[in-house]
Structures are given as structure tokens and as C-alpha cells.
Amino acid sequence: MAETAAREAELLAKVPTGLLINGEWRDASDGGTFEVADPATGKVLATLASATSEDALAALDAADKVQASWARTAPRERAEILRRGFELVTERAEDFALLMTMEMGKPLAESRGEVVYGAEFLRWFSEEAVRDYGRYLTTPEGKNKILVQRKPVGPCLLITPWNFPLAMATRKVGPAIAAGCTMVLKPAKLTPLTSQLFAQTMMEAGLPAGVLNVVSSKSASGISGPLMKDSRLRKVSFTGSTPVGKQLLKDAANNVLRTSMELGGNAPFIVFEDADLDKAVEGAMAAKMRNMGEACTAANRFLVQASVAEEFTTKFADAMKALKTGRGTEADTTVGPLIDGGARDDVHALVTAAVEAGASVSTGGAPVDGDGYFYQPTVLANVPNDADILRSEIFGPVAPVTTFETEEQAIALANASEYGLASYIYSRDVNRMFRVSEQIEFGLVGYNAGVISNAAAPFGGVKQSGMGREGGAEGLDEYTTVQYIGIADP
Ligand code: NAD
Numbered sequence: 261m262a263e264t265a266a267r268e269a270e271l272l273a274k275v276p277t278g279l280l281i282n283g284e285w286r287d288a289s290d291g292g293t294f295e296v297a298d299p300a301t302g303k304v305l306a307t308l309a310s311a312t313s314e315d316a317l318a319a320l321d322a323a324d325k326v327q328a329s330w331a332r333t334a335p336r337e338r339a340e341i342l343r344r345g346f347e348l349v350t351e352r353a354e355d356f357a358l359l360m361t362m363e364m365g366k367p368l369a370e371s372r373g374e375v376v377y378g379a380e381f382l383r384w385f386s387e388e389a390v391r392d393y394g395r396y397l398t399t400p401e402g403k404n405k406i407l408v409q410r411k412p413v414g415p416c417l418l419i420t421p422w423n424f425p426l427a428m429a430t431r432k433v434g435p436a437i438a439a440g441c442t443m444v445l446k447p448a449k450l451t452p453l454t455s456q457l458f459a460q461t462m463m464e465a466g467l468p469a470g471v472l473n474v475v476s477s478k479s480a481s482g483i484s485g486p487l488m489k490d491s492r493l494r495k496v497s498f499t500g501s502t503p504v505g506k507q508l509l510k511d512a513a514n515n516v517l518r519t520s521m522e523l524g525g526n527a528p529f530i531v532f533e534d535a536d537l538d539k540a541v542e543g544a545m546a547a548k549m550r551n552m553g554e555a556c557t558a559a560n561r562f563l564v565q566a567s568v569a570e571e572f573t574t575k576f577a578d579a580m581k582a583l584k585t586g587r588g589t590e591a592d593t594t595v596g597p598l599i600d601g602g603a604r605d606d607v608h609a610l611v612t613a614a615v616e617a618g619a620s621v622s623t624g625g626a627p628v629d630g631d632g633y634f635y636q637p638t639v640l641a642n643v644p645n646d647a648d649i650l651r652s653e654i655f656g657p658v659a660p661v662t663t664f665e666t667e668e669q670a671i672a673l674a675n676a677s678e679y680g681l682a683s684y685i686y687s688r689d690v691n692r693m694f695r696v697s698e699q700i701e702f703g704l705v706g707y708n709a710g711v712i713s714n715a716a717a718p719f720g721g722v723k724q725s726g727m728g729r730e731g732g733a734e735g736l737d738e739y740t741t742v743q744y745i746g747i748a749d750p
Pocket residue numbers: 419420421422423424446447448449480481484499500501502504505507508521522523524525555556557653681721725726
């Protein structure tokens with residue numbers, strides 16, 4: 261116990277607490293600070309400088325000053341900085357994992373998984389940095405030529421959520437570095453420590469001063485507001501909730517900023533009667549319980565063909581009952597706390613309303629007494645199709661199950677949402693997978709797979725889940741702009 265506390269204190273002492281502006285860690289211009297707490301205990305972990313509008317503008321100033329020289333660096337040089345970043349994050353995997361568990365709550369094994377996933381964006385984009393292809397072609401009329409080249413967009417504002425503290429940062433910082441953009445990163449105030457350590461690591465990896473600036477702050481709009489009014493900013497990449505994304509899109513309209521929006525989700529998890537039900541339960545556990553259900557890709561609606569619904573629900577509830585809630589640092593913990601008391605109240609309100617509307621509780625259904633914001637892993641059966649819980653992002657360890665009779669009904673139910681991020685299909689029939697994928701409106705489809713995020717794949721949604729893609733070759737496009745040169749009869 262004393263050993264764990266000492267290890268945690270030693271790690272916290274390594275995390276910079278200032279703002280990173282132009283390569284230096286400094287205090288906020290008004291001396292302001294904010295606290296970061298452990299959601300498993302409520303205890304304060306660290307006190308960080310809280311950036312003001314003035315600090316945000318100083319960060320943009322630094323980013324703007326080095327944009328032109330950074331854009332001219334050899335792609336190989338940027339690639340090698342990213343590669344070193346990948347290696348350093350990987351070497352320090354245990355530090356990053358423990359820090360994420362401390363500030364966000366997820367079990368250590370999941371934090372380790374996020375380090376591998378998050379670091380991979382640095383490696384992937386180090387490989388993509390040197391493949392920024394253009395083209396040269398003759399016009400259809402002949403003689404004249406068209407030269408197409410890609411350039412970095414320019415200084416970017418990167419805003420990240422609290423739920424994946426490392427991966428959400430590397431998914432943006434990686435391609436921005438690869439493309440030759442400079443940036444101001446604004447991490448979520450609930451979990452900024454991982455970004456602070458990550459930024460320090462990238463500086464050690466050789467990033468020049470001013471390329472990456474970090475302005476953690478207790479006031480999000482106090483940072484985004486002035487930056488988005490400043491004509492030196494060229495792009496906003498945001499991951500977070502749909503309401504905040506909509507507000508940022510309005511703000512972006514003033515200067516016609518490029519935007520990437522990774523917003524909320526309401527993933528259907530469709531189980532057909534021809535599925536391998538044990539594999540479907542395994543996939544359901546991963547799709548629902550990773551990150552305690554606090555993921556934009558979390559399965560939010562379990563649509564199960566009526567003939568197998570009872571069997572699936574029983575097996576699913578049994579698997580949920582075997583989980584163990586606790587502080588993520590404890591070896592046997594499989595479910596950590598929710599991020600704060602408000603988040604837990606919201607989850608419980610959805611469960612209560614679903615039960616009032618006629619759902620039955622197969623397991624769980626209540627907050628866990630004691631310290632921290634724990635909620636019981638929950639399965640709700642017979643959830644009416646018009647229940648609020650099927651329309652809202654649950655963001656907690658709660659799985660509502662509802663049934664369908666035909667494939668057409670499953671498709672209609674899946675599409676009955678304003679969101680369109682992740683979806684999951686379980687069936688042994690590959691033709692069905694193609695047929696259903698054609699008709700469902702989602703950016704990501706997991707076929708017999710409960711976890712589909714991969715740095716090599718284009719991650720992103722349709723409808724109110726946003727626009728733009730992170731990862732894959734598409735991830736680099738988000739940070740480049742196209743210039744065409746028309747050449748007369750050379
Ligand atoms: P949030 O929208 O509350 O906050 C996200 C970020 O925006 C934070 O850094 C926050 O400080 C900042 N922010 C909040 N209000 C702001 C404002 N008015 N102006 C500027 N910035 C503001 O979301 P959250 O609670 O941190 O994260 C959970 C949400 O993120 C869920 O909806 C989840 O689905 C979504 N998410 C989406 C993806 C994806 O890739 N699509 C990934 C992870 C999370």
C-alpha cells in the first residue's frame with residue numbers, strides 16, 4: 261500500500277504542472293490554477309496552471325511564429341520526431357498507464373491497452389509523414405498541365421475529451437506533426453495530466469519550441485473563444501460531445517475555419533439469430549464495458565433477434581455479474597469508477613426511467629455505495645423501443661437489450677438515431693454483413709468484432725457524430741490543404 265502510494269507520488273512529481281508555450285513551461289498569466297482529482301477516491305492528485313485567454317493567445321503566437329519554418333522541415337525529420345515519440349511513450353508505458361488510471365479511473369490493464377493504441381498513432385503517422393502524395397497531369401484539352409500539391413493547413417487548435425487521455429491527444433498531434441502544422445492543445449480539465457506528460461515526452465523527442473503548445477485550463481470557452489476569433493488560427497479539431505461540437509462549428513463559421521468533429525455516438529450492437537452467441541457475448545462485453553462504457557464507440561443499444569434474445573441476455577448478464585468494480589490500480593479490478601458524481605447521476609437517471617417505462621433489470625441497476633463514483637455493471641432486458649436510454653449516450657456500464665424480428669427491422673432500429681459513429685453486427689453470414697453495412701448509416705462497423713479502433717483505419721462518424729476522420733491515410737488529409745498550379749503549355 262505504502263509502496264503504491266510512493267510510486268504514485270513519484271510519478272506525479274514527473275508531470276509538468278505549467279502551460280507549455282513556445283517550448284517553456286510557465287505559470288498562468290494571472291497565477292490561476294485548478295485541481296485534478298482521482299475519480300476512484302475523490303482525492304486531489306495535482307494542481308495545474310489554468311490558462312487564461314491571454315495565455316491561449318501567447319500559445320497561438322508561438323505556433324504562428326514557427327509555422328512557416330516547421331512547414332519547410334523535411335518530412336523525414338518530422339517522421340523521425342514522431343518515431344522517437346512513439347519509442348519514448350512505449351518505454352514509459354507504465355508511467356502513462358498508471359497516470360491515466362489515476363486521473364480517469366479505468367483499470368490498469370485497459371490503460372496499458374490505451375498506451376499501445378495511443379502510441380501507435382505516432383508510429384503510424386511517422387510512416388505516413390513521408391507519403392504526402394501530389395500529382396502532375398495533362399489537362400483533358402491537352403498541352404496545359406495541372407500540378408497538385410498538399411500543404412499543411414497551418415496553426416491548429418486541438419480540443420480533447422477526458423475519456424481517452426492519451427489516444428485522443430496522439431490521434432490529433434500525430435497527424436498534425438506529420439503534415440507540418442503547429443498547434444495549441446487544450447486537454448479536458450478532468451484528465452489533463454496525461455497530455456502534460458505526453459507533451460513533455462514529445463519535446464524530449466525533438467519537437468522544436470512552439471510547434472506543440474499546451475494550455476490546460478479550467479475554462480474551455482475562455483481558450484477556444486479568443487483563439488477562434490484570431491485569423492492566425494486555421495483549423496479546429498475537436499473530440500467531445502455533440503452539443504459542444506455544434507457550438508464550435510458556429511464559432512468556426514466566423515473565420516471559415518477548417519474543422520474536424522469527432523462527436524457523440526449511440527452504437528447499435530445487432531445480434532442475429534445465426535450469430536455465434538458466445539462470441540457475441542464476448543464482443544458485447546468489450547464493446548460495452550471498455551472504459552466503463554465511457555466511450556463514443558460504446559455499444560449503447562443491444563438489438564437482438566427475438567428467437568435468441570433470452571439466451572443472449574442470460575449469458576450477457578452472467579458475464580456482467582463476474583466483473584469486479586474497484587480502483588483501477590488494484591490487480592483484480594475489471595470496472596473502474598465513472599468520471600464524476602454528475603456522470604453517475606445521469607447514468608442512474610436513464611436506468612430509473614427505463615425501468616419505469618417497463619424494462620426489467622437482469623443484473624445491476626444501482627450506484628455502488630462508498631467512495632468514488634462506481635456504478636454496478638447493468639443489463640436491462642425488454643427495454644421499450646421508445647425509452648430514452650436508447651436515444652441518449654449512456655456513457656456508463658449499462659446495457660439495454662431490445663428485440664427485433666426481421667433484418668429490415670434491425671436496420672430501421674439501428675438507423676433510428678441522430679448519431680452515426682460505431683455499429684456492431686454479429687452474424688455468421690458474411691452476405692448479411694455486406695447487406696446490412698450497405699444500409700446502416702454509421703462511419704464504423706464491427707463485424708463479429710467488439711473493438712475496432714485502429715490507427716491504420718479511418719475513424720469517424722456521419723450524421724450528428726461529426727465529420728472528418730482520424731487515423732488511416734485519411735487522418736493526414738485533415739491537416740493538409742490542396743494547392744493546384746495551372747501550367748500553360750510548358
Ligand atoms: P465535452 O464536449 O464536454 O468536452 C470535450 C472537450 O471540449 C473538453 O476539452 C472540454 O473542456 C471542451 N469544452 C467543453 N465545453 C466547451 C466549450 N463551450 N467551448 C470549447 N471547448 C469546450 O465532452 P467530454 O465529456 O469531455 O467527452 C465525452 C464526449 O466525447 C462524449 O459525447 C463522447 O461520445 C465524445 N467522444 C467522441 C469521440 C469520437 O472520436 N467521436 C471520442 C471520445 C469521446
